[in-house]
Amino acid sequence: MQELPIIQKTYDLILWYVPILNKLPKDHKFAIGDRIIKGLYDLLEQLIIARYAKDKLGLLEPINARLDILRYQTRLLLNLSLMANNRYEYVSKQINEIGKDLGSWIKQQKNKDK
Numbered sequence: 001m002q003e004l005p006i007i008q009k010t011y012d013l014i015l016w017y018v019p020i021l022n023k024l025p026k027d028h029k030f031a032i033g034d035r036i037i038k039g040l041y042d043l044l045e046q047l048i049i050a051r052y053a054k055d056k057l058g059l060l061e062p063i064n065a066r067l068d069i070l071r072y073q074t075r076l077l078l079n080l081s082l083m084a085n086n087r088y089e090y091v092s093k094q095i096n097e098i099g100k101d102l103g104s105w106i107k108q109q110k111n112k113d114k
Contacts, residue, residue: 057109
């Protein structure tokens, strides 16, 4: 079975983002860094589970909320001066790409159910 682009993009985001999050100052690493990392891993797991599920739509829609939380957490890093602007721009672009793919997948499932 061919890898879905959204799963590969999420995997690549984790590979890029986790080392950065692990270098946060101790007081922020445990408060927000670990939460973001857990959220990223959960996101990847949820996408893989949805890939094999019969009722994909029921699993995909809550992932949108997970992505939105990730956006806000990432913006917090920028606003707390824990992330450089160029890194923020890069990670935001990656999250938005995943969001576009997710939106397309949800739309495809809704059309399939009609």
